[in-house]
Amino acid sequence: MYFQKKVSHLFSSTRSLENQIDEFLDKVSEAGMVFGRAISVYLNQGASEEFNSFLNQAADIERRGDELRRTIESELYVRTLIPDLRADVLALLEGMDHLVNVYEGDMFRLSIQSPDIPPEFHAGYIELTETVINCVDSVVLAARAFFRDIDTVRDHSSKTIFLETEADKISTKLQRAIFGSELPLERKMHLRYFVERIDELANSAEDVADALQIYTIKRRI
Amino acid sequence: MDLTVLFFLTSGLLLGWSLGANDAANVFGTAVGTRMVRFGTAAVVCSIFVVLGAVISGAGAAHTLGALGSVNALAGAFTAALAAAGTVYVMTKWGLPVSTSQAIVGAIIGWNLFSGSATDSQTLVKIVATWIACPILAGLIAVPLLKVTAHALRVAKLHLLRLDAYTRLALLFAGAFGSYSLGANNIGNVMGVFIDVSPFTGFSVAGIFSLTSIQQLFLIGAIAIAVGVFTYSKRVMVTVGTGILPITPVAAWVVVIAHSIVLFLFASQGLEHMLANAGLPTIPLVPVSSSQAVVGAVVGLGLMRGGRDVDWRLVGNIAAGWVTTPLISGVVCFFALFFLQNVFNQQVYQEVHYALSESALAELEKQFPDTVELKALEGREFRSARDFDEAVEATGYAGAAPEARLRDYAQLSHMFIDPEDLFSLDRHWLSPGQVVAIEELAGREFSHRWQLARELAVRSPEWSRKDDQAVNRLYNKELDRKLEYVYRVFAGFPDRR
Numbered sequence: 001m002y003f004q005k006k007v008s009h010l011f012s013s014t015r016s017l018e019n020q021i022d023e024f025l026d027k028v029s030e031a032g033m034v035f036g037r038a039i040s041v042y043l044n045q046g047a048s049e050e051f052n053s054f055l056n057q058a059a060d061i062e063r064r065g066d067e068l069r070r071t072i073e074s075e076l077y078v079r080t081l082i083p084d085l086r087a088d089v090l091a092l093l094e095g096m097d098h099l100v101n102v103y104e105g106d107m108f109r110l111s112i113q114s115p116d117i118p119p120e121f122h123a124g125y126i127e128l129t130e131t132v133i134n135c136v137d138s139v140v141l142a143a144r145a146f147f148r149d150i151d152t153v154r155d156h157s158s159k160t161i162f163l164e165t166e167a168d169k170i171s172t173k174l175q176r177a178i179f180g181s182e183l184p185l186e187r188k189m190h191l192r193y194f195v196e197r198i199d200e201l202a203n204s205a206e207d208v209a210d211a212l213q214i215y216t217i218k219r220r221i
Numbered sequence: 222m223d224l225t226v227l228f229f230l231t232s233g234l235l236l237g238w239s240l241g242a243n244d245a246a247n248v249f250g251t252a253v254g255t256r257m258v259r260f261g262t263a264a265v266v267c268s269i270f271v272v273l274g275a276v277i278s279g280a281g282a283a284h285t286l287g288a289l290g291s292v293n294a295l296a297g298a299f300t301a302a303l304a305a306a307g308t309v310y311v312m313t314k315w316g317l318p319v320s321t322s323q324a325i326v327g328a329i330i331g332w333n334l335f336s337g338s339a340t341d342s343q344t345l346v347k348i349v350a351t352w353i354a355c356p357i358l359a360g361l362i363a364v365p366l367l368k369v370t371a372h373a374l375r376v377a378k379l380h381l382l383r384l385d386a387y388t389r390l391a392l393l394f395a396g397a398f399g400s401y402s403l404g405a406n407n408i409g410n411v412m413g414v415f416i417d418v419s420p421f422t423g424f425s426v427a428g429i430f431s432l433t434s435i436q437q438l439f440l441i442g443a444i445a446i447a448v449g450v451f452t453y454s455k456r457v458m459v460t461v462g463t464g465i466l467p468i469t470p471v472a473a474w475v476v477v478i479a480h481s482i483v484l485f486l487f488a489s490q491g492l493e494h495m496l497a498n499a500g501l502p503t504i505p506l507v508p509v510s511s512s513q514a515v516v517g518a519v520v521g522l523g524l525m526r527g528g529r530d531v532d533w534r535l536v537g538n539i540a541a542g543w544v545t546t547p548l549i550s551g552v553v554c555f556f557a558l559f560f561l562q563n564v565f566n567q568q569v570y571q572e573v574h575y576a577l578s579e580s581a582l583a584e585l586e587k588q589f590p591d592t593v594e595l596k597a598l599e600g601r602e603f604r605s606a607r608d609f610d611e612a613v614e615a616t617g618y619a620g621a622a623p624e625a626r627l628r629d630y631a632q633l634s635h636m637f638i639d640p641e642d643l644f645s646l647d648r649h650w651l652s653p654g655q656v657v658a659i660e661e662l663a664g665r666e667f668s669h670r671w672q673l674a675r676e677l678a679v680r681s682p683e684w685s686r687k688d689d690q691a692v693n694r695l696y697n698k699e700l701d702r703k704l705e706y707v708y709r710v711f712a713g714f715p716d717r718r
Contacts, residue, residue: 007390014386021382082385083256084469089381147381 017075021093021147024068028096028140031061031103032133038107039129039198043122047114055107062104069097088215095208096143099136102204106197115190118183124174125198131170132201135163139205142212146219153216160209167202171195226418229295232302234445237411239309240321241271241449244407246457247318247480247511248399251473251519252392253455254462257385260455266393267400267454268447274404275443276436287409288325290705292332296567297558298414301328304554308546313453316460317542320510323348325410327547331554336570337605339628351510352543358487359514360521363479367522370475388470395477402484403511404443412442417709461515465539466523466531476522480514490695497692513543575609575631576602581669585630589622602633634670636711638662646710651703654683659707670708677707 038054045051072093076086117125142156178191249263292298305324312319326348333340374384419438425431432440462468468476485492487509496503516539523531558569577585577598585592594616603609606628613627640663648656658681667673677684686700687693 010386010390014382018380018382080256080259082381085381149378151375 013075013079014081017072017081018147020068020072020075022144024065024072024093025096025140025144027061027065027068028100029137031058031065031100032136034058034061035103035107036129036133038110039125042110043117043125047111052111055111058104058107062100065097065100069093085215085219088218091211092143092146092208092215095204095211096140099139099201099204099208102197102201106194106201109197110194113190115194116187117191117194118181120181121174121178121191124170124177125195128167128170128174128195128198131163131167132198132205135160135167135202135205138163139208139212142209146212146215150216150219153212157209157213160205164202164206164209167199171199226295226415226420229299230415230420232299232306233412233415233442235306236302236309236321236325237442237445238449238453239306239313240403240407240411241268241446241451242313242453243309243319243449243457244321244403244511245400245450245454246461247515248403248477249392249396249454250318250458250461250515251468251476252396252462253458254464255468255470255473257389257392257470257473258396260458262393263396263458264451264454266397267403267450270397270400271404271446271450272440272443274401274406275408275439275446276404276432278401278405279408279439279443287407287411287413288322288329290409290414291329292414293571293573294568295414295418296561297332297336297569300557300561300569301325301332301554302411302414304328304331304557305550307553308550311549312542312546313457315538315542316456316464317539318457318461318512318516319539319542319546320351320512321407322410323351323510323543323547324550327550328554330547331551332558332570334551335555335558336572337607338570338573339606339610339625341625348547351513352540355483355509355513356517356520358509359479359483359517360524362482363475363518363521364525366479366482367472367475367525370471374471385470388474391474392470392477395474395481399477399481402481404446407446408439408442411446412438460535460539461519464532464535465516465519468519468522472522476515476518479518479521480511483509483514483518484511490698493691494695497690497694503691510543572604573606574602574604574633575606575628576600576633577627577631578668580672581630584671584675585622585627589620589626591620592618592622594618594620595627603631630669630671632670633668634708635713636667636670636673636708637713638665638667638711640664642710647706650706652683654681655703657681658684670704673708673711674704677704 034054034057038051038058041048041051041054073090076082076089082089138156138160142153142160145152145156174195175192178188178195181188183191245264245267249258249267252258253260253263292301302325305321305328308324308327309319309321326344330340330344332338379387415438416435419434421434421437423431423433423437462473486504493503516536520531520536561567562569577595579599582592582595582599585595595613595618597616598612601612603612609628609631610624613624638659643656643660643663646656646659651659655677658677661680662673662676665676667676674684678686684700684704686697689697
């Protein structure tokens, strides 16, 4: 009876933790979707009420993400789960959490600094934003695969690395366009700052993908 | 209660403690070493199942004396057990997983040398063979097993945490089963020699639950094993778990299973019997060591990965421990016997005399016709197996009869079938036909064991050995154990009983 209870508790708490990890990764994807909508709204309306509501949403997602991450980390340590992979999994979660922080941080900077982005650069910003969101989504898929389908981690990681390169190209092209324009230097630098901040998401996603490749190799049975 | 018996009992308890301290690592070492099972949990599970195995299955194999049963004096058995226990303790202190069974056999060889008893050379060959064969067998099984398991898990696509939970359960189950076998297979060595002098009496509780004298004896032996597990097994567990090679939790499970498969395939008489009955070729029974199987499996997995991560220095120390354990145990036992006999005036062995009587020679001639040279020994009595063997060699006998068979025929074992002792026969173990055959010999005396065995076989076919084939091996082994029991019950002269 005691043993049955223990086993049942083991599996129910394991399932609960699996769900929390899935929910955490969902938050990363959700943050990306909110970020994409927010950038679109900002380019059309500036720091409007609609933009602020997306900002609040992003803050909630970031807060919930932090809660989940702390809960997962605590559970892994308290119940001494996956002792051989725990350090890697925790590092992975920290890396994913950093992406959510960058999403939220970029939106706050837009809100605080309110850069004046000329319409001729909107398409460039949107293309860059979509590419970095796809890049982050790829690394989320890679992270999910690390837990469930180790053989496909490499595929998703490769896609992440490819998209990061694409983001770099778009970023470079956009910056060249900005600095090739007639705008005053201070505006050019302000616009360049936000190009780099958005591109930073793809760089961070690539870092996570690289680390995932190592964790996958270490996860030999 | 006889205080002497209680004192001698302590060596069995010490041996049990050493067994628990060293052998628990064979079943839970990899689980604890990989931090999948806490040491406390492993100790509790191991202890519970060791006790269950010892009381249910150890005592179930009635009158299980273990290897120490060949020592014919209680003080001698005490010394042999103490020597083995001490040797295993030292090895455990150094964190080395060694074979407790080989320590016991080494001590018995020491006793054989001291008492002038014969040591079967096959025993020595077997010990050496296991140093090599057992780890290799375990490694050869572990490697493909890991590959199959890894492939199956990749196909199953389990969530990492789910896999972690399953692996923990699997390690617990494997460890529990292994602990049960540990208790069942080893309790005979720990307590078996005290069966005949057990201070306990059987009791039952409300007619539902009962514990025989043997079960109580085995229970305290098993508790000693459990205490060893709790108090001193962690060191060896860590060596086996991660000291030799850092292994993953799934590999930890594979090691335990490979070790259990080796023990089952190469030590299971039940399997041999089943295969023989089905007309299939049998696997030769190699006396494998549990500790050596586990180490072999771990090293095998290390070699599969190229061998770079293996701590070869530690492996060398472990191998040296396997070689030195029976040697040290034998030497310590030899000197301890000398000390016990000459300082404390304890009888550490009973002299076993040998004489080839006319009837013995006649019986021998039926099996091995060319015994002319042995007639020179007729009528002479020898005080030890060593003296007898030397005398046989001196005759220039080069016949077909092996040394051991000659000793069997010559060994003087005075037995008196005392009618009063007939009531104490274990009628649950011996069949009615077998008991009737013994009862028909009431009042008779015998000088040789083969004489009693022959008379019993004449009176009942249930006392006759079957042909020496694989399919009959289990039957003949059980028959031999029953005969040994009968010899012990009726041993001695009529006036000394």
